[in-house]
Amino acid sequence: MNDAPSPSDDAAPSDQISVRHLTMAYEDFVVMRDISFDVSPGEIFAIMGGSGCGKSTLMRHMLGMLEPASGEIFYSGESFTRAPPEARGRALRRFGVLFQGGALWSSMTLAENIALPLEEYTDLHPAEIRDIATLKLSLVGLRGFEDYYPSEISGGMRKRAGLARAMALDPAIMFVDEPSAGLDPVSSRLLDDLILELSESFGTTFVVVTHELASIFRIATTSIFLDTNTRTATAIGPPAWLRDHSEDPAVRAFLRRGEAEHE
Amino acid sequence: MIEPSDGPSAAHGADGARVSLERAGDDLVIGLGGTWQIRAHLPGTTAVEAALESTPAPREVRFDSADLGGWDSSVLAFLQGVEDAAGARAIPVSLDGLPTGVRRLAELARTVPERGVRPEVPRGSPVRRLGWLGLRIYEGALEDIGFLGEAALAFGRFLRGRASYRRSDLRLLIQQAGADALGIVSLVSFLFGLILAFVGAVQLEQFGASIYVADLVGVGMVRDMAAFMTAIIVAGRSGAAYAAQLGTMKVTEEIDALRATGISPMEFLVVPRVVALVVMMPLLTVYADLMGILGGYVVGAGLLHITSAAYVQQTTAAVNMTQFVPGVIKGTVYGLLVALAGCNQGMKAGSSASAVGDAATRAVVSGVVAIIVACGVAQVISWVFGI
Incomplete structure (x- = not known):
């Protein structure tokens, strides 16, 4: 297996996410260039990288909230980037999104x-x-909170409720932005468990933006590493494999919290 | 043994920072001496730059810190200046002669790459800055036009009954924009009618024509002032509230969540707010008409010794539909403008607490400006058509 396999430009098999040569930029400022990867159905795919490297920006591109400077995103082999608004709307209905807060x-x-x-x-x-609604809330452990307003519950509960809302239409693909952000270790672990549970029971594909190592190793089946310095994706593969075998020292350092390698 | 110069320390009573320059063969040696403290007066790099300019140009810049006492980040700032000056002339700088602590910190400062350079107001000639400002205004205008277009499309879908919004939201917005504003609209319109009557009375009494106070107040309120004052109040209440609500929803990613669900924020958030004000402004205007006339009546009947019957009869004779209808239409247009200004500012607010405050401020200012411009246009139109 290669460190950063470059996916072929052939048409993607059905029901999968394919990102091809994506370059993201805010006007003249290039955030990341030439990113290509595939996410197979049922995978939990982690987008990882240092703070401010463009992880959330990549997710926003995948959701069509930002337009790519170049490159294309495909869902089930159909271009999402070039799709007309109605087709995008239909695609969006198959997604669920859990935002940071x-x-x-x-x-x-x-x-x-x-x-x-x-x-x-x-x-x-x-x-x-x-x-x-009651069923979805009970799946995330919030049965009985149906008539509460978001301001009346804690941050962790709000996140779980956000997950329940994202699951409302039983989406095929779930996007999760920083699941651990602002949560204590126990709540964060509970949310990870919930993601694993949903992935196993419903076969939902997850795209998770995170830099939390514990979470990455626990849930992710595949991951992509976005490097701030080179402004591109430097590694794709299962996180544990990348930690031990990646040729890129920055990737190994990230996955070991910058600690020295003891072999 | 630890050298005294090998760490940040502030030696008291020591001499000030000194810099000596010396040519050793092809190299420039900068000698650092004394105690370097950021609070004390520090030597600049002017002399160093002059030495770098000398011919023949130095091959390398070195340091000698044998006389250096205590030091803090001031040495690093000086070093940075020297490196920049030498770098501009492509002369290498060797840090070997510096204490290890300084070398380490200098390395640290260098290894962090420079990132996130954002476009700011360009420096340089006023022409350049003017051009930049012009482009910004042009871009802003394009954005506003885009907002209006999107709002119009969303409103079209609303009229065809195909917009997605919650009826309960619309009811609440109508209540907040209308019923909840009655108190302040009553107070302001009543007082405004009162003031109008006083101002008129001072002039009209000189001619023994006090009765015409009723005409002045009636026509003034119904034709223009009721709609105008109500719109200003609504801009401060609802316009600012809309900008703050939408701005906050942007900060908390609620608007993104709507988009991700495939629901247009224009239909879900903007259209109900615009509809609420467009529906309530004419009603508030009619209510303000009555309150203003009541204010005039209190002055007329109470202080100017006009009988109640005469005041009422004079008012009904003066006010007619050609004044009433344009007044109500003006109120509706002002409501539309205030709602659009508030929502536009909210939707384009930045993502921070202060940005939400700015959006609310801009919503009120642009709302009031829009009202006054529209009022001016309305005067011209009614003059042309002789209404």
């Missing part, structure tokens, strides 16, 4: 937060929607 809509209760996507995209009866 949960990003729950503050003017709505937890149940209403989960109900909104269901009201938008299904013909379910309000009572059924309410039942689904």
Whole structure:
């Protein structure tokens, strides 16, 4: 296995994410250049790298919130970057996103937060929607908090509620931005468990932006390392394998918290 | 043994920082002496630069720190200056003669790459700066036009019943924009009618024409002032609130979450706010008409000895539909402008607490400016059409 295998430019197999030669820039400032990788269905894919290297920016590109300077993103072999707005909207419905702070809509209760996507995209009866909201909340351990407002619960609970909302439409692909940010070790571990559980039970593909090593080693099946200095992806592979076998010292150092290698 | 010069220390009572320059063969040797403290007066690099300019140019810059006493980051700042000056002339600098602590810190400062250089106001000629400013204004105008276009499209979908928004949100926004504003609208319009009556009375009494205070207040309020004052109040209340609400939602990524769910923030957040003000402003304007006339009546009947019946009759004779309808239309337009200004500023707010405050401020300012400009335009139009 190569350190940074460059994916072929052939059409991707169905139901997978393919990023091809993506260059991200804010006007003239290039954040990352020429990033290519694939995420197979069911994988938990970690986007890792130092603070401010462009991890979240990459996620925003994958969600179509930012336009690439060059390159393309494919879902199930179809270009997302060049898709017309309606096709993008359809693709977005198959995604769930958990933002850093949960990003729950503050003017709505937890149940209403989960109900909104269901009201938008299904013909379910309000009572059924309410039942689904309760179910999703109980999956993340928040049963009984249906009528609480986001401001009335703790940060960890808000994140779990955000996960419940992201799962509302049973998405095929979940994007998670910094799951451990602002959480204590125990809550952070609980959230990791939840991600593993959902991945196993629903077969959901996860794209997780993180720099938390414990979390990376625990959940990620594959990972990509974005290097701040070279402004590109320097390694792709399972995190444990990269830690021991990567040819790039920066990758090994990152995965060992900068500690010396004891072999 | 630890050398006294091998670490940051502030030796008291020692002499000040000294720099000596010496040519040793092809090299320039900079001798550092005395105690270097950041609080004390420090030598600049002017003399060093002069020495670097001398012919023949030095091949290398070296340091001699045998006489250096205590030092702190001031040495590093001096060193940085020397390195920049030498670097500009492509002369290498050797740090070998410096204490190890200084060398280590200098290395540390060098290894961190320079990043995140953001575009700022360009320095240089005023023409350049003017051009930069012009481009910024042009970009801002494009953004605003884009916002208006998106809002118009979203409003079109709302009218066709295809916009996604929550009816409960709209009801709440209507209540906040309308019913909750009644108190302050009452107070301001009543007082404004009162003031108008006083101002008019002073002039009209000289001609024994006090009764025309009723005309002045009635026509003034109904035609222009009720809509105008209400709009200013609404700009301060609802316009600022909209900017702050949307700005905060941007900071907490709630707007991104809407987009990620495939819901247009324009339909979900902007349209209900615009609709709320467009629906409530005409009603508030009519209410302010009545309160203003009441204010005038209190002055007229109470202080100017006009009988109630005469005041009421004079008012009803003076005010007619050609004044009332344009007044209400103006109120509606002002409401539209205030809502758009507030939402626009909120949607383009930056991602910090102070940026949200700035957005609220700009929402009020641009809202008030828009009201005054629209008021001016309305005067010209009514003059042209002879209304």
